[in-house]
Amino acid sequence: DADVTQTPRNRITKTGKRIMLECSQTKGHDRMYWYRQDPGLGLRLIYYSFDVKDINKGEISDGYSVSRQAQAKFSLSLESAIPNQTALYFCATSEPTGTGSYNEQFFGPGTRLTVL
Amino acid sequence: ELKVEQNPLFLSMQEGKNYTIYCNYSTTSDRLYWYRQDPGKSLESLFVLLSNGAVKQEGRLMASLDTKARLSTLHITAAVHDLSATYFCAVEGGATNKLIFGTGTLLAVQP
Numbered sequence: 001d002a003d004v005t006q007t008p009r010n011r012i013t014k015t016g017k018r019i020m021l022e023c024s025q026t027k028g029h030d031r032m033y034w035y036r037q038d039p040g041l042g043l044r045l046i047y048y049s050f051d052v053k054d055i056n057k058g059e060i061s062d063g064y065s066v067s068r069q070a071q072a073k074f075s076l077s078l079e080s081a082i083p084n085q086t087a088l089y090f091c092a093t094s095e096p097t098g099t100g101s102y103n104e105q106f107f108g109p110g111t112r113l114t115v116l
Numbered sequence: 117e118l119k120v121e122q123n124p125l126f127l128s129m130q131e132g133k134n135y136t137i138y139c140n141y142s143t144t145s146d147r148l149y150w151y152r153q154d155p156g157k158s159l160e161s162l163f164v165l166l167s168n169g170a171v172k173q174e175g176r177l178m179a180s181l182d183t184k185a186r187l188s189t190l191h192i193t194a195a196v197h198d199l200s201a202t203y204f205c206a207v208e209g210g211a212t213n214k215l216i217f218g219t220g221t222l223l224a225v226q227p
Contacts, residue, residue: 040125042204042217043159056212090158096213102147102166103213105206107159
């Protein structure tokens with residue numbers, strides 16, 4: 001079974017609709033992230049969470065909100081979807097530990113979102 | 117602000133040839149990651165480079181890091197079609213260890 005899962009995998013919605021993307025992980029990591037990927041722009045960080053009580057904005061958080069329901073679950077919401085939020089969305093986890101640790105991130109399979 | 121640039125953005129090469137992808141970054145860091153993404157798929161971790169002069173090799177791919185030049189390279193030796201994918205570098209920076217990704221290099225290996 002995959003360590004990081006995302007649901008749904010594909011979603012088509014209409015402008016103005018509220019939509020939630022969900023991410024679950026079995027890696028036991030404290031840190032979770034949401035990214036969006038657009039052609040030619042790489043991955044850009046939307047929000048990140050270092051534990052259940054810690055939520056931080058990334059570089060492109062406008063129009064998005066998140067909820068960290070448990071260590072293993074991190075959801076991304078679009079309150080009122082707009083067409084330029086059409087993108088591929090990835091969830092990731094990491095667990096840097098100890099002196100000299102590093103922040104290798106492990107990615108879910110992605111959610112392809114289309115806003116009409 | 118940490119910025120990461122990759123070049124080339126697109127690389128078409130013949131099987132059997134060698135080539136290098138470059139990743140430049142703008143501020144001090146000694147943590148750099150390479151990922152591979154197949155079309156429509158997730159990102160798979162390839163290499164973790166943690167110090168100046170670090171070199172990692174896996175099959176036909178070799179990655180290196182020069183922190184003084186703020187440069188990492190991903191060298192492809194005797195390319196095969198199975199290496200066709202998009203390759204991303206990501207640099208770890210700041211107090212929160214966030215990763216900043218390059219825009220990716222789309223590699224197409226032609227028979």
